[in-house]
Amino acid sequence: MKAFRLFVILGLLSITFSRRVSVSEEEYLEQYGYLTPVSDGVERSDDELREGLLSFQRRNNLPETGTMTSETRARMSQPRCGVRDDEPQQSLLRFAWVGTKWLSTSLTYSFLNYTTDIPVNDTREAIEAAFKLWSDVSPLRFTKVDPSSNPDINILFSDGEHGDNNPFDGPLGVLAHAFYPGPGFGGDAHFDEAENFTINGGPGIDLFQVAAHEFGHSLGLNHSSDPAALMWPYYSGYIPNFMLPQDDINGIQYIYGSNPDAPSTTSAPDNEIHERNEDCLCIRRKPDI
Known part of the structure; x- marks a missing residue:
């Protein structure tokens, strides 16, 4: 009987959590790179939703609860740029x-x-x-x-x-x-x-x-x-x-680099691999040894 009650409680918690994230909010997390796209008709697990919310909250300096809080919902409702929040190629600073x-x-x-x-x-x-x-x-x-x-x-x-x-x-x-x-x-x-x-x-x-x-x-x-x-x-x-x-x-x-007409404030890193691609340059960081 106790095991049955525990199963029912866990099931209710799962349903409650899922309902806290609306379809539009889930689409928002996918659109901006916090959830991996899924095929039509496929439901994400609660663990996937929690990880997506945690990632969004972390990137946006919000309390990391893994649940849909009022602060998280407010941030999602703000006007913004349409470019995804992909992971950067460097982690030296916040840019x-x-x-x-x-x-x-x-x-x-x-x-x-x-x-x-x-x-x-x-x-x-x-x-x-x-x-x-x-x-x-x-x-x-x-x-x-x-x-x-x-x-x-x-x-x-x-x-x-x-x-x-x-x-x-x-x-x-x-x-x-x-x-x-x-x-x-x-x-x-x-x-x-x-x-x-x-x-x-x-x-x-x-x-x-x-x-x-x-x-x-x-x-x-x-x-x-x-x-x-x-x-x-x-x-x-x-x-x-x-x-x-x-x-x-x-x-x-x-x-x-810096403006050549102004004092230099930064220096370019020397551990880069340069690859040409038509009119742009792709640069990868060399692996640390």
């Missing part, structure tokens, strides 16, 4: 690098279209200022060109499905996403036109802040675990007189 970079430090970008929320000139200035954040602290230089010139970075404003198999989800969900250096979509940055983009603290989503974050991905940075970093995956709102935080400076200089 994360995916292991690819552009071979050239002279990069080109182009507008495929413009948002209808703000004037074209204001959009151009916001994008230029976003690129300048990165060029001020690195050897990278950005030049606007015509789309027919095969630019390194294409900028697109669209909603819903827009040709890259990563459809946007409407207002205040995924604000934008970008692709790491490489061929095809590599470097491109896409912005959800369903958002109300604005500039200089107006009501809505600040285009400069979102673009500066996405261009970090375009240059090879993944999401940082530092809430103060620009590459933190969640939208922090408009910040007057914004300056690139140190964690982001560390990240971009780890990949490309």
Whole structure:
């Protein structure tokens, strides 16, 4: 009888835990890399859900309970970047690098279209200022060109499905996403036109802040675990007189080095293996011996 009661209690606990994680929350954890995809109709075990939640909580500096807490749910509801929170290729600091970079430090970008929320000139200035954040602290230089010139970075404003198999989800969900250096979509940055983009603290989503974050991905940075970093995956709102935080400076200089016109603050590691791949460079860390 005692064994039967224990079985019933454990079964009820399992059902209760599973119900705490809704279908949409489970999809969220899978979308951003915290759960391994499963086939349709296959249910994940409670252990898998706990591990996924623990990983999400750890990455987001939340209490590590392995259960769906109010803090965890609140974090999931925040507007954010659509790029996955994959594990970094290095663990020196809180920034994360995916292991690819552009071979050239002279990069080109182009507008495929413009948002209808703000004037074209204001959009151009916001994008230029976003690129300048990165060029001020690195050897990278950005030049606007015509789309027919095969630019390194294409900028697109669209909603819903827009040709890259990563459809946007409407207002205040995924604000934008970008692709790491490489061929095809590599470097491109896409912005959800369903958002109300604005500039200089107006009501809505600040285009400069979102673009500066996405261009970090375009240059090879993944999401940082530092809430103060620009590459933190969640939208922090408009910040007057914004300056690139140190964690982001560390990240971009780890990949490309410092601005040659400014004092050097970091040195590149010497234990790397360089592999060329068309117009980008893939770098792997040598195994420790």
